[in-house]
Amino acid sequence: MPSTIETYFDKLERTRVWKSIFRSGKGSSTLHNALAIQQNVFLHLFPTKVRKRMLGLGATWYLGTLTLGTFLVLVVTGILLMLYYHPSVPQAYSDVKDLQFIVSSGLFLRNLHRWAAHAMVFLAFAHMFRVFYRGAYRAPREFNWVVGVVLLLVTLLLSYTGYLLPWDQLAYWAITVGTNISSAVPLVGEKIRFLLLGGHLVNANALLRFYVLHTVILPISAVLFLAIHFWRIRKDGGLYVRESEPGAAAAQPTSEEQKPL
Amino acid sequence: MPKMTTTTQTHLSQEGAELDRREFFTRLGLGSLGVAAAGTLAFYYQFLSPNVLFEPSPIVNAGKAINFPRGSVTLDVDSAIYLVHIAEGFFSLSAICTHLGCMTAWKPELNMIACPCHGSRFNREGQKLAGPAPKPLPWLKTWLSDDGDLMVDRSVTIPELQFLRV
Numbered sequence: 001m002p003s004t005i006e007t008y009f010d011k012l013e014r015t016r017v018w019k020s021i022f023r024s025g026k027g028s029s030t031l032h033n034a035l036a037i038q039q040n041v042f043l044h045l046f047p048t049k050v051r052k053r054m055l056g057l058g059a060t061w062y063l064g065t066l067t068l069g070t071f072l073v074l075v076v077t078g079i080l081l082m083l084y085y086h087p088s089v090p091q092a093y094s095d096v097k098d099l100q101f102i103v104s105s106g107l108f109l110r111n112l113h114r115w116a117a118h119a120m121v122f123l124a125f126a127h128m129f130r131v132f133y134r135g136a137y138r139a140p141r142e143f144n145w146v147v148g149v150v151l152l153l154v155t156l157l158l159s160y161t162g163y164l165l166p167w168d169q170l171a172y173w174a175i176t177v178g179t180n181i182s183s184a185v186p187l188v189g190e191k192i193r194f195l196l197l198g199g200h201l202v203n204a205n206a207l208l209r210f211y212v213l214h215t216v217i218l219p220i221s222a223v224l225f226l227a228i229h230f231w232r233i234r235k236d237g238g239l240y241v242r243e244s245e246p247g248a249a250a251a252q253p254t255s256e257e258q259k260p261l
Numbered sequence: 262m263p264k265m266t267t268t269t270q271t272h273l274s275q276e277g278a279e280l281d282r283r284e285f286f287t288r289l290g291l292g293s294l295g296v297a298a299a300g301t302l303a304f305y306y307q308f309l310s311p312n313v314l315f316e317p318s319p320i321v322n323a324g325k326a327i328n329f330p331r332g333s334v335t336l337d338v339d340s341a342i343y344l345v346h347i348a349e350g351f352f353s354l355s356a357i358c359t360h361l362g363c364m365t366a367w368k369p370e371l372n373m374i375a376c377p378c379h380g381s382r383f384n385r386e387g388q389k390l391a392g393p394a395p396k397p398l399p400w401l402k403t404w405l406s407d408d409g410d411l412m413v414d415r416s417v418t419i420p421e422l423q424f425l426r427v
Contacts, residue, residue: 176362177362180362203315
C-alpha cells in the first residue's frame with residue numbers, strides 16, 4: 001500500500017496545473033526519462049544520457065561541478081552582502097567593518113564569499129589541469145576549451161574587481177598596481193586605465209565602476225558562458241572518455257562521425 | 262518575385278561595374294548598420310569617459326621655504342611629492358614609483374628613496390639605484406609664488422638638476 005506522501009504526489013501529478021508545467025507526463029520509460037531532461041529549461045543543456053561510470057568520482061573528480069558550486073555560493077552570499085554594502089568612498093570601508101562586527105551572520109557570509117572566491121579560482125585551475133592532462137580538450141572539444149579559457153578570465157576578473165570593494169589599503173594599492181599594469185598596453189594603455197578607473201586616480205568613480213563590473217557585468221558574462229559551456233558538453237558528445245577504455249569507441253564519436261544530438 | 266526581374270538583374274550584373282538592385286540595397290543596408298555600429302561605439306566611449314573629474318588640483322602649495330631646512334627630504338603623503346633642499350637649492354620629485362604607481366618613502370637611515378611594493382630604490386635626486394622601475398622619479402616644476410610659498414605643479418615634469426634658489 002502506498003504511503004500518504006506517495007498518494008499525495010500521485011494526486012498532485014494528475015492535476016491540470018502540474019501537467020501544464022511538466023509536460024513529459026508520468027512514467028519511467030526511457031522516453032519519459034529523456035523527455036524529463038529535454039523539456040526542462042535548465043536540464044536541457046545537459047545530455048539526456050550519461051554513462052554511469054562517468055558519474056563516479058574517478059572520472060572527473062567533480063572539479064567542474066565543484067567550480068559551479070562555488071560560483072553559486074558566491075552569487076547567493078554576494079547578493080546578501082549587497083544589502084549592507086554601499087559602493088561609496090565614505091561608506092565602503094565602514095560597511096565592510098559593520099558586516100564583520102555588527103550585522104548578524106555578516107562575518108560568516110563575508111568570509112564564505114571570500115573563501116568561496118579563493119576556492120573558485122583554485123578549482124577552475126584544477127579543472128583545467130585535469131582536462132588538459134587527460135587530453136579532453138582535443139577535437140571535438142576544442143571550442144569548449146576556449147569557452148573554458150574565457151570563463152577562467154571572467155573568474156579572475158571577478159576576483160580582481162572584488163578585491164577593491166573593501167576599500168582598505170591592500171585594495172587601494174592592489175588596484176593602483178593592477179590598473180598601472182593595464183596602462184602598459186601599447187598606444188591605448190593610458191585610455192584603458194582611464195576608462196577602468198573613470199579618472200586618473202583610484203577614487204570614487206573607480207570604486208563604483210569596479211562595483212558595477214563585479215556585481216552586474218561580469219556575473220552576467222559568467223552565466224552566459226557557463227550556459228554555453230554546459231550545452232557544449234552535450235553537443236560535443238558528452239563527458240570525455242579515454243580511447244583506451246572499454247567501450248570508448250562507441251561512447252566517444254570522432255569529429256567526422258559526430259552527429260548532432 | 263516574378264521571374265522576369267531575376268533574369269534582368271542577372272543580365273545587368275553580368276554587364277560589369279553596375280550593381281543590380283538587390284546587391285545595391287544589401288550594401289546600403291550593411292553600410293548603414295556599420296555606420297550605426299561605429300556611432301554606437303563612439304557614443305559608449307564618450308559616455309564612459311567622464312568630462313568633469315573631482316580630483317585634486319595638480320598644483321600644490323607646499324608652504325614657506327623656511328619649513329624645509331637644508332639637507333631635508335620631505336614627503337607630502339597627500340600630494341605624493343618630495344620637497345628636497347640641498348646645497349644647490351630646492352627641487353621636488355614625484356613620489357609615485359615609475360614601475361607600477363605605488364607611493365615610495367624616504368629612508369633617512371639608508372639615504373635613499375624606496376618603494377614598498379616591488380623594491381625599487383632611488384637616490385635623493387630620483388635616479389634609480391635598484392629594482393624594476395624603468396625610469397627615474399620625475400622632477401616636477403617648482404617655483405615661488407608671489408606670497409613666497411613653494412609651489413609645485415605635479416602635471417609638469419622638468420629636466421633633472423634644475424634647482425630653485427630661494
